[in-house]
Amino acid sequence: MLYAGGDYILYYILSILLIVIDQLVKWWVRSAIPLGQSIPFIPYVMDLAYVQNTGAAFSIFSQHTWILTLISLVGSVFLAVLLWKNFFPGWVGKLSLSLVLAGAVGNLIDRALMGYVTDMFQTTFIQFAVFNVADICVVVGGFLLVFYVLFLWDKDKEAVHDAP
Numbered sequence: 001m002l003y004a005g006g007d008y009i010l011y012y013i014l015s016i017l018l019i020v021i022d023q024l025v026k027w028w029v030r031s032a033i034p035l036g037q038s039i040p041f042i043p044y045v046m047d048l049a050y051v052q053n054t055g056a057a058f059s060i061f062s063q064h065t066w067i068l069t070l071i072s073l074v075g076s077v078f079l080a081v082l083l084w085k086n087f088f089p090g091w092v093g094k095l096s097l098s099l100v101l102a103g104a105v106g107n108l109i110d111r112a113l114m115g116y117v118t119d120m121f122q123t124t125f126i127q128f129a130v131f132n133v134a135d136i137c138v139v140v141g142g143f144l145l146v147f148y149v150l151f152l153w154d155k156d157k158e159a160v161h162d163a164p
Contacts, residue, residue, distance in 0.1 A: 008083050011098035018102035022133035023109060026118040038122055046123055051130045052116040065115055072108035076101060090156035093148045099141025106134030 029050050033039060038049035054065045079101040088094055110117040119130040 022106035103137030
């Protein structure tokens with residue numbers, strides 16, 4: 001049964017699409033680039049590299065992949081429920097949840113199936129951690145979520161409350 005409005009289905013579809021893109025890029029990197037090597041991608045900006053990360057951001061908790069897998073699983077279920085329950089009534093809130101959900105599930109798949117996360121985007125203009133599509137989803141979704149909670153959520157709650 002669809003929740004009132006049912007538009008959360010569109011955000012689940014977006015999450016699934018981003019998960020598929022993340023997994024396809026990771027698969028391509030694992031099959032086309034030798035482990036530890038990189039190839040030019042965007043001159044003076046970014047290379048594509050094949051890195052196996054057993055930790056979280058900046059390789060923290062690298063010896064505790066199973067904890068990160070469990071956290072990703074619990075977090076993914078929590079985000080999916082928030083989306084389904086229409087916790088954030090506005091489209092920006094739902095978009096942010098779907099982005100973070102896609103990133104969490106994308107990296108969860110890697111951890112659960114391979115014991116590491118495949119990272120590939122390596123900046124060349126600054127020294128920075130190598131990251132992947134799922135990481136981009138989490139970061140963009142996280143920033144969007146903070147923006148939404150700080151500036152839009154109260155307005156969206158009032159609009160829903162005042163609606164007939």
